[in-house]
Amino acid sequence: MTDLTRKTADELARSLASKEVSSVEVTQALVDRIGAVDGQIHAFLHVDAEGALATAADVDARRANGEQLSYLAGVPIAVKDVLATKGLPTTCGSKMLDGWIPPYDATVTAKIKAAGLPILGKTNMDEFAMGSSTEHSAYGPTHNPWDTTRIPGGSGGGSAAAVAAFEAPLAIGTDTGGSIRQPGALTGTVGVKPTYGGVSRYGLVAMASSLDQAGPVTRTVLDAALLHELIAGHDPMDSTSIPDAVPAVVAAARRADVKGLRIGIVKELGGEGFQPGVEARFNEAVELLTSAGAEVVEVSIPSLKYALGAYYLVMPSEASSNLAKFDAMRYGVRVPPAGVDDPSAEQVMASSRDAGFGDEVKRRIILGTYALSSGYYDAYYGSAQKVRTVLSRDFTAAFAGVDLLVSPTSPTTAYPLGDKLDDPLAMYLGDVATIPANLIGIPGLSLPVGLADEDDLPVGLQFLAPQKADDRLYNAAAALERLLEDKWGGTLLSRAPELEVAR
Amino acid sequence: MSEPVTGISRDDVVHLAGLARIDLSDAELDHLATELPAILEHVASVQEAAGDDVPAMSHPVPVDNVFREDVVRPSLAPEDALAAAPASDQQRFLVPKILGES
Amino acid sequence: MTTETLVPFDEALTRYDPVMGLEIHIELNTATKMFCGCPTEFGAEPNTQVCPVCLALPGALPVVNAKAVESAIRMGLALNCEIAEWCRFARKNYFYPDMPKNFQTSQYDEPIAFDGWVDVEVDGETFRIEIERAHMEDDTGKALHVGGSTGRIHGADFSLVDYNRAGIPLIEIVTRTIEVPPEKAPAVARAYVSYVRDLIGGLGVSDVRMDQGSLRADVNLSLKPKGSTVLGTRSETKNVNSFRSVERAVRFEISRHAGILDAGGKVVQETRHFQEDTGTTLPGREKSDADDYRYFPEPDLAPVSPSREWVEELRATLPEPPAVRRARLQADWGFSDLDMRDTIGAGALDLIVATVEAGTTPQAAKKWWLGEMARRANESGHDIDALGITPEQVAEIQGLIDAGRINDKLARSVFDGVIAGEGTAEEVVVARKLEVVSDDGALGAAVDRAIEGDPDAAQKIRGGNLGVAGALIGAVMKEMRGQADAGRVRELILEKLS
Ligand SMILES: [Mg+2]
Ligand SMILES: [Zn+2]
Helix, strand or coil: CCCHHHCCHHHHHHHHHCCCCCHHHHHHHHHHHHHHHHHHHCCEEEECHHHHHHHHHHHHHHHHCCCCCCCCCCCCEEEECCECCCCCCCCCCCHHHCCCCCCCCCHHHHHHHHCCCCEEEEECCCHHHCCCCCCCCCCCCCCECCECCECCCCCCHHHHHHHHCCCCCEEEEECCCCCCHHHHHHHCCEEEECCCCCECCCCECCCCCCCCCEEEEECCHHHHHHHHHHHECCCCCCCCCCCCCCCCHHHHHHHCCCCCCEEEEECCCCCCCCCHHHHHHHHHHHHHHHHCCCEEEEECCHHHHHHHHHHHHHHHHHHHHHHHHCCCCCCCCCCCCCCCCCCCHHHHHHHHHHHHCCHHHHHHHHHHHHHHCCCCCHHHHHHHHHHHHHHHHHHHHHHHHCCEEEEECCCCCCCECCCCCCCHHHHHHCCCCCHHHHHHCCCEEEEEEEECCCCCCEEEEEEECCCCCHHHHHHHHHHHHHHHHHHHCCCCHHHCCCCCCCC | CCCCCCCCCHHHHHHHHHHCCCCCCHHHHHHHHHHHHHHHHHHHHHHHCCCCCCCCCCCCCCCCCCEECCCCCCCCCHHHHHCCCCCEECCEEEEECCCCCC | CCCCCCCCHHHHHHHEEEEEEEEEEEECCCCECCCCCCECCCCCCCCCCCCCCCCCCCCCCCCEEHHHHHHHHHHHHHCCCEECCCECCEEEECCCCCCCCCEEEECCCCCCEEEEEEEEEECCEEEEEEEEEEEEEECCCEEEEECCCCCCCCCCCEEEEECCCCCCEEEEEEECCCCCCHHHHHHHHHHHHHHHHHHHHHHCCCCCCCCCCCEEEEEEEEEEECCCCCCCCCEEEEEECCHHHHHHHHHHHHHHHHHHHHCCCCCCCEEEEEECCCCEEEEEEECCCCCCCCCEECCCCCCECCCHHHHHHHHCCCCCCHHHHHHHHHHHHCCCHHHHHHHHHCCCHHHHHHHHHCCCCHHHHHHHHHHHHHHHHHHHCCCHHHCCCCHHHHHHHHHHHHCCCCCHHHHHHHHHHHHCCCCCHHHHHHHCCCCCECCHHHHHHHHHHHHHHCHHHHHHHHCCCHHHHHHHHHHHHHHCCCCECHHHHHHHHHHHCC
16 A cells, blocks of 8 residues: 655645545554654654544535535645644744733634644744744754755645645745745755735734745645645735735646746855855756756846844844733743742743743743833834835846746755854844845745755755746746756655654 | 834833833843844835835735635534633633723 | 912912913814724724824825814814915824824924914903914823722833824814913913813814813913013923812912912922812923924824815804804894893703703793802812703603703702713602602692681781792691692682682
C-alpha cells in the first residue's frame, strides 16, 4: 500500500472522491506519522487526533450518502496556532495564552470546518508570530526536517515543518514580514502570502494589522492554489477584506505556462548578504524560466533600501497596540507581582505582561511604543508609513514593465538553532526580500528551487505580483515547479533525509 | 525624552516600559537600553526616504466606507464570555483594585 | 490634600479671566454597538451584551456601524459643522481595566465633523459657541468597586467589571475656547449644554439623558490673570450630571483656581470629579506625561469618506433649526419675549411643547412648568425634566382643573402624589380625597353657616356691596379645607342674599 502521508492534497482529494481511500484512513496515517516524528520536529503545539478523526468519519459518511462535498473535503490540515479555533487551544506560542480556548472560530477556521477538512492540530510558531526562526516560541523551537539541528524559519516554522515532514499535506500559515514564505524556503515547501485583504483576518491574532495575512503552506503549487481558493474571499467581519472575486488561482496553477511572460529580477535583492548557493539555485531557476519562453529583465527598485527600516517600525508600532489587550484582566495568565501585598490592577497588568511575554515580544512592544510616542511619531512611525507610499509607487512603476518580479526568498538557507538568538538585527536582515510585499500589500509565493551546494539545504525563489493578481504567481510557479521536477526527476522533498521513526 | 533621534537612555526605556505596562527587570532594562539604540540606528534611514509631499500609507489596499447595518447579532453566552477570566464573580470580571483615581 | 481657600466668584473675576471649553460625550441610541452587533440596551444583566469584538478577544476585528456614522454626520450638520470628505479612526492607547482593547477607537486629527457653531441665549443675550470638532469613538465598560468603606474607587479591595457598555457608540463634541464676559461663563456653559441636549434630542439619535449618562459634559477651565496672555493650567471636571451642575462646576472651579493662584500656588493639571451634594470638585487622575496616547490611524478600519450626496440627503432630514422653531412656537403660543426667555432659561421648551400636544393650552402649560415645576426643580436641585413628572401627567392634571374637579391649589397636592408614585392623577385625587365639593347640599349648609357667622358682611351684600363676598367665600373654603368649587360658592351666597 502506498504511503498516504506522502501524497499531495490534490492526489488525496481525487482518491477520496473515487473512494479509493477514506478520510479516516488518511487522517489516521497522518496522526500516526505525527506520533512517530513530531518528537524530533515539534511542529505541533497541540494535536487533536480525536477531533480530526471525528471530522474524517463525518466526511466519509456524508460522501457515502452521496452528498456534494468540497473538493478538499476529508483532506487533513494543520493550522498555525495564531488562528482562533473554537474548542481547541490557541496560544500563539505564548505563555500569555497558555490554555486559552477561544469561544469562536476565525473566518479561515470556519471555512476549513465548513469544507470538511479534518484539523490535525495547531502548529508551533514564534511567540505572537514575532521572529524568523520559531525559536521564540514559549513552548520550545521547531526543528527543520532537513537537519534537526537547524531552524525551520519563522514565524510559521511549525506549519512549514509539519508539511515538510509529511505530518500534514496542507497547513495554514500567516505572513506579516515573510512568515509563510521564508519557512517555505528553508524547509523546501511552497508558501503563499496572498494580496492583503484577500484572506480574512477575522480571528487571526494580530501582530501588525496592516501587514498580517494568512495563506497556504503546502508541498506543491497546485495544493497551495486549492487551499488558497478555499480560504480566500470577502468577509464582512474584516473591514480590510477585499470585496472583489478571488483570483482564479487554481486555473492558473493548472495552466502553468510562462511563455511570453515578462519577469523582472529585482536587482537590490541579491549580491551582498546573499549566500552563494542561494544565488546559484536562483539563477538556474531564472534560466529555466527563460528557456520556457519567459522574457527576463533586470529591474531596480531603489527605495527597497528603506523597506527593512520601515518594516521594523510599522510592525512593532502596530504590535505594541495590538498586544495591549493582553493584560490578564479578561483572559490570559494573571501573575501578581512578587512581594507586593494587595497589588493594584495596574501592578498586576505590568507583572503579568512581564511574566507572560518573551524577550522578542517585549523588545518589539518597547520599540513600537517608542516609535509612536509623542515627539518621535513623525520621525519614526510617520516616516515609515511614507516609505510604504514610495515603495508602492516604485513597485507600480516596475510592474508597468513586467508581469512578475522574482528574487531569492531568503538570503540564506536554514541556520543552526541558537545562532542568531542574541542578535535580533541579524535575524531581521533575513527578512529583507519578503517584507516589501507586506508593506505594500502585494502577493508573494516561495517555491523550492534546489539545495545550496555549501550545505545541501533548500533554497526558495520568490515570485511577486501586483495586488489582486495572485493568479500570476500560481501560473509562473507551477510552470517552474514542473520544469524543476522534470530536471530533478522528482520532488525536492523526496530528497530530504528520512526522519528516524519513533515507535 | 527630549534627546535627538536614536538617543535613547535607560531612563527612556523605563518610561516606555511604564507606558507599555511591562514590569521589566533591571537586567532587561539594561539590555534594552543598549539594544534599542542599535536597532533605531538601523531603521533611522526611513527619515530621508520621503519629503513632506509624500502621504503616509496606513492601509496597503485602499478600501473606503466599510460599514455594517445596525442589526443585532447574537452576543456570547455570559459563561463563554467569562470562561477564560482569571477571576470572576456575580457574572462580572473580577479585577484587582483599580488605582488611577484617588 | 491641603484645604483649599476659595475666592468668592465675583472677587475672583476682578483679578482673573476664565478660559473655558466644554466637551460633551453623547451616547447614540443605535440598536447595536459602534463596531459589533451586540445590543445596546440599558440595564441588561452584566456581560450579556458582549462578543469577541467588544471584549477584545484575540483575533476579533471591528466593523463600523453605518447608523452611527449617519448619526454623527447629522449631529455635525445640526452643529453647523463641515463634514470631512475623508477621515479615519485612530487608536488612543492607554491601559485601563474597563477598556478591553487597552486603546479607545476614536478619531484624532481627522474628525468626521469640524468647524461648527451654535448660538445660545442667556438673559435675552445671544452668545456664539464655536465647535472645534465632533468625532466618533467607543465607550468603556463599567466597574463596580467592591470593599473598602466608601463603595467608591478609592479604598476598594477589588472591582467587578461589566463590559455591556464597552463599545457603545459615542460622539464627542468639543468646543473652542468659549469667549464670553467672565461673569456670564457659568450661565453660558449651562445654556450651551442644555441647548445641545435639545438640539441632539431633536435629531432622535440619542436619549440625551444626563442622569443616565447618555449625555456627559466635561468642563475644562483655567484662569489667566487679567491683562495677561499666558494661559493657566487647566482642570478637567467630569461627573457633571445635570445642567445646574454645569453652572455650579464652572463657578466652583473659578473660585478654587483663584484661591490657588492668589496663594502663589500652581494649579495641577488633572481630572476632577464634581460632587453633586456639596457643589465642589474633588481630584481624580493626575495628568502627566504618562498620558502619551500614541495615537495612530486604526489599521483595522477602513477610512470613512461620506459622499456629498449622502451628506446632503442627511441634511434634508434635519429638523427645523432651533431658532426658527422657537420663533414659530412663540408666535403659535402668543408668548411675550420675556415668557419665551424664561421658558428657554428654565429648559422647559420641549416640556411645554409636549404638554400642549397633550391638550393643554400654552398659557396653562407655561403656568405649571415655569411656576410650580421650576420652583420644585430649584428646591430639589434636579433638572426640570428629571422631577419625575411627565408633560402628559401635567396635561392630565390641568384637564381635571378644566373639568372643575380640582382647583389650582389642590393640583399641587396631586403633583406631590404623582411624583411620589401614588398612581395616575385620577388615582391620586381619589386616594387623597382631593375632589372639590360642588354638591349644593353640602355647600349650601356651609354657606348658611358662613352667613350666620358674619352678619355684617351678609348685610353689606344684601345692600349691594358685592366686594365683601370674598370674606364669606374664604370662610366657606376654610371650612371645606379648600375643596370647594369657589365659583359655585359665590353663586350660592349671592342667591341666598339677594
Ligand atoms: Mg474622547
Ligand atoms: Zn460585541
